[in-house]
Amino acid sequence: MDFFFKPKGVAIIGASANPVKGGHFILNNVLKGFNGGIYPVNPGYQEINGIKCYPSVLEVPDPVDLAIIFVPARMVPGVLQECAQRGLKGVMIESGGFAETGEQGKQLQKSLDQIRKDTGIRIWGPNCMGLVDAVHNLVFSFVLPAIWDKGLQTGRVSLVVQSGMLSAGFLIDIMSNGIMGISKACSIGNKADINECDLLEYLIDDPETGVIGLYLESIADGRRFIDLCRSSAKPIVVLRGGKSRKGAEAALSHTASLAGNGAVISGALATAGVVEAYDFKQMMDVCRSLANYPQISPEDCRRVGILTMSGAAGILSADFIEAHGLSVARLSPATVEKLQEIFPEWMPVSNPVDLWPAVELNGRKKAYRHSFQALCDDAEVDAILFHVFVGGHAAADISALVEMARQANKPLFGWVMGRREDAHKFQLHAREQEIPVFGELYRAVECMAAVFKRSRYILRKGGKL
Amino acid sequence: MDFFFKPKGVAIIGASANPVKGGHFILNNVLKGFNGGIYPVNPGYQEINGIKCYPSVLEVPDPVDLAIIFVPARMVPGVLQECAQRGLKGVMIESGGFAETGEQGKQLQKSLDQIRKDTGIRIWGPNCMGLVDAVHNLVFSFVLPAIWDKGLQTGRVSLVVQSGMLSAGFLIDIMSNGIMGISKACSIGNKADINECDLLEYLIDDPETGVIGLYLESIADGRRFIDLCRSSAKPIVVLRGGKSRKGAEAALSHTASLAGNGAVISGALATAGVVEAYDFKQMMDVCRSLANYPQISPEDCRRVGILTMSGAAGILSADFIEAHGLSVARLSPATVEKLQEIFPEWMPVSNPVDLWPAVELNGRKKAYRHSFQALCDDAEVDAILFHVFVGGHAAADISALVEMARQANKPLFGWVMGRREDAHKFQLHAREQEIPVFGELYRAVECMAAVFKRSRYILRKGGKL
Numbered sequence: 001m002d003f004f005f006k007p008k009g010v011a012i013i014g015a016s017a018n019p020v021k022g023g024h025f026i027l028n029n030v031l032k033g034f035n036g037g038i039y040p041v042n043p044g045y046q047e048i049n050g051i052k053c054y055p056s057v058l059e060v061p062d063p064v065d066l067a068i069i070f071v072p073a074r075m076v077p078g079v080l081q082e083c084a085q086r087g088l089k090g091v092m093i094e095s096g097g098f099a100e101t102g103e104q105g106k107q108l109q110k111s112l113d114q115i116r117k118d119t120g121i122r123i124w125g126p127n128c129m130g131l132v133d134a135v136h137n138l139v140f141s142f143v144l145p146a147i148w149d150k151g152l153q154t155g156r157v158s159l160v161v162q163s164g165m166l167s168a169g170f171l172i173d174i175m176s177n178g179i180m181g182i183s184k185a186c187s188i189g190n191k192a193d194i195n196e197c198d199l200l201e202y203l204i205d206d207p208e209t210g211v212i213g214l215y216l217e218s219i220a221d222g223r224r225f226i227d228l229c230r231s232s233a234k235p236i237v238v239l240r241g242g243k244s245r246k247g248a249e250a251a252l253s254h255t256a257s258l259a260g261n262g263a264v265i266s267g268a269l270a271t272a273g274v275v276e277a278y279d280f281k282q283m284m285d286v287c288r289s290l291a292n293y294p295q296i297s298p299e300d301c302r303r304v305g306i307l308t309m310s311g312a313a314g315i316l317s318a319d320f321i322e323a324h325g326l327s328v329a330r331l332s333p334a335t336v337e338k339l340q341e342i343f344p345e346w347m348p349v350s351n352p353v354d355l356w357p358a359v360e361l362n363g364r365k366k367a368y369r370h371s372f373q374a375l376c377d378d379a380e381v382d383a384i385l386f387h388v389f390v391g392g393h394a395a396a397d398i399s400a401l402v403e404m405a406r407q408a409n410k411p412l413f414g415w416v417m418g419r420r421e422d423a424h425k426f427q428l429h430a431r432e433q434e435i436p437v438f439g440e441l442y443r444a445v446e447c448m449a450a451v452f453k454r455s456r457y458i459l460r461k462g463g464k465l
Numbered sequence: 466m467d468f469f470f471k472p473k474g475v476a477i478i479g480a481s482a483n484p485v486k487g488g489h490f491i492l493n494n495v496l497k498g499f500n501g502g503i504y505p506v507n508p509g510y511q512e513i514n515g516i517k518c519y520p521s522v523l524e525v526p527d528p529v530d531l532a533i534i535f536v537p538a539r540m541v542p543g544v545l546q547e548c549a550q551r552g553l554k555g556v557m558i559e560s561g562g563f564a565e566t567g568e569q570g571k572q573l574q575k576s577l578d579q580i581r582k583d584t585g586i587r588i589w590g591p592n593c594m595g596l597v598d599a600v601h602n603l604v605f606s607f608v609l610p611a612i613w614d615k616g617l618q619t620g621r622v623s624l625v626v627q628s629g630m631l632s633a634g635f636l637i638d639i640m641s642n643g644i645m646g647i648s649k650a651c652s653i654g655n656k657a658d659i660n661e662c663d664l665l666e667y668l669i670d671d672p673e674t675g676v677i678g679l680y681l682e683s684i685a686d687g688r689r690f691i692d693l694c695r696s697s698a699k700p701i702v703v704l705r706g707g708k709s710r711k712g713a714e715a716a717l718s719h720t721a722s723l724a725g726n727g728a729v730i731s732g733a734l735a736t737a738g739v740v741e742a743y744d745f746k747q748m749m750d751v752c753r754s755l756a757n758y759p760q761i762s763p764e765d766c767r768r769v770g771i772l773t774m775s776g777a778a779g780i781l782s783a784d785f786i787e788a789h790g791l792s793v794a795r796l797s798p799a800t801v802e803k804l805q806e807i808f809p810e811w812m813p814v815s816n817p818v819d820l821w822p823a824v825e826l827n828g829r830k831k832a833y834r835h836s837f838q839a840l841c842d843d844a845e846v847d848a849i850l851f852h853v854f855v856g857g858h859a860a861a862d863i864s865a866l867v868e869m870a871r872q873a874n875k876p877l878f879g880w881v882m883g884r885r886e887d888a889h890k891f892q893l894h895a896r897e898q899e900i901p902v903f904g905e906l907y908r909a910v911e912c913m914a915a916v917f918k919r920s921r922y923i924l925r926k927g928g929k930l
Contacts, residue, residue, distance in 0.1 A: 097811060144856070162777065163775060163777030164821075165774065165778060165854075169882055169883055172856055173883055173884070173888070176856065177885050178885075241777055241780040241781050246786070250780045279906055279907040280778075282905070311716075314715050315707050315716050319708045319709040346566040350714075391634075419611055419637055441745060442744040442747065
């Protein structure tokens, strides 16, 4: 599989000089970050943007072991045959018009599979957006140039998606938001050959991947998939599309997928330690939380200390925490005593800790530091959920708080609210600190619960995976 | 109650020249937008910022019918007595230190109530953030000046909240985001006198309010509350804090509230046509959706047409729609035929309509207009959920699409994804068009379902409220 992720050279079959064509985007994206040999193939050009263009992949010189194919579907079998003849190890077929389009397309896709069987060439796709590897600046995809706007934000989350959008428009969304990074995003399309299991296996062994998120409309080999998940030391998050009757119908025409029995699949995933997500951004939030905390200690982490600037937000936090089977930590007497030092006398301190009166008395910095330290020191507190209001003050810097929590080995989750730009800056700051911070309170608790659940799974497995 | 919302003159008791004090913020906020008489009261100053300051409310000249009180709790009864003596009709007591702080505070609050009984003066608070009225630029609150950053964004949603944060930090969040507007935000605190029922009754009759959202930790008079909700022609959204055991404990110390039996309350609210929310921002999303669509026709609106740029997003939309008891519309043959005109031959069109191939063939503008018109013309489609990707193209202008939908009398809901700044601009554009657009797909369907549910409630009530 390495030739897909670390090819020595890439032929781009269907490269184009026409700036609105996918074949143009692919070439430009590859040029932007790939350091190996780059060979546009198109009989219509002698060169594209000053780069020599070849009439056929057969003419392409070494080094080349991968081709990205973006030509009309009917031409793909011939091109694939030539790729095999040229000795390429794999192709990414990004053209659509195969099994997703009906009987004729299905036949066409079968013919690709026959070529694979005959020649041993591996096929990624068709009907896909290929690969984005943010760590190595590889964009083997016709995604729009906007993905490069702020550079590729690198992180430990890798994605396997049966959706072009999730590795294109959505990735642009993620990159331009900047609050999470990506390692690899693999768009697998119709899965004529390479499927989610192949990629899952690869990513489980990939040192640059910490968490694997998959959007799937079908699982080709359920047993292999579940076995892989069970054996994975890395957290795996799955979002399934087509759970409803109408959704399943749509999935059939989207990537020619048949979804299986929902409840059975969910049960199997849960017993294999997989976290199920339900929406795109929510999946990303769960993934980035698990990237920050793939395993926590103690694994049976449930007792949450809550630091808030608002009684109401403390109350809803408690509601959400109990609804997710976690508990609002009962603070030790020593902690209560320590907290009381910064609170007005009339205010009895308990968890959730409403910091507002302490902030009024002592200022924000002291109130947060003192209370963080108190919760970090309390053996009755496993984790901390903190709330921050931004805007109208100096920029919030949580590095000292993060350090306290790290020393105490307690995971931190944050909720930020306030001025739009300040809240965004705070989330960027939190990303640098490797702390998950959210704009919605429910989401913060939901992600916290996913992290804790994953650790309990590890505990049940004997603490090792 | 009008003297709270439209006072002729306001005394600010506890006004301060110290720029970090709440009494300073209140004065500055009132000065910024209120056109009536403004009278700082504080024996420590002759003037504040060039405005004459009075030693006591007794000295304050006419016109004055309201006082905002922000002095230490122990001084409040004396001040309140003077306000009654001066002939004021009401006071907003924004100081804390009453029933929320224990036995002594409870006694103090009781003494306020006694003064009310003896004199007839009405009390808003204590322990509250007062009123923000975006339409009339009234900020009777110690909220930070950041709320004025982009001006007060006006809208049809009014809030009644048992939380300072929700009418302060959170309102700053909303105002700086700009994707929804507010009419009035009322922070009611300990509800010594004026409670959620009084304000609900007022807002139901308020011509500037279209939807009422309430965050409550207790309901003082359940029967009156439910009767008001039932009689309201305006949608009412309730977020309850303290539903869990620990949350209820925290609510007790926050605003001295005792939450009632959760399931009973939920049932009563549902039968009164109230939409229950579960989180702060989610509540705002539900409120702004209902502000755009307080009542739709046909009231039994369920069949959704989905226009997407992504197969996966179409599939999840279908999943969410079915999960919420709505249905994916079965397009009429005429619609399918009309849509087929813009699609490649190989692609059989069905709902969800994946526009991507049509956009490739015809460009975005034509693909969206043609498909919108087709769905608007289809009697089998009650409402449209559309997806937009922004970034890398010209700015999306949906005004023509909105007009089509308006002509066809079909509600529109949108999901936007893409470059951060472009997505935000698109949401601002959608607000101007009075169309609810969301950054998360699940939220879009959730809000759609809330709107439809409200209309079915109206239908069951005979179409009139």
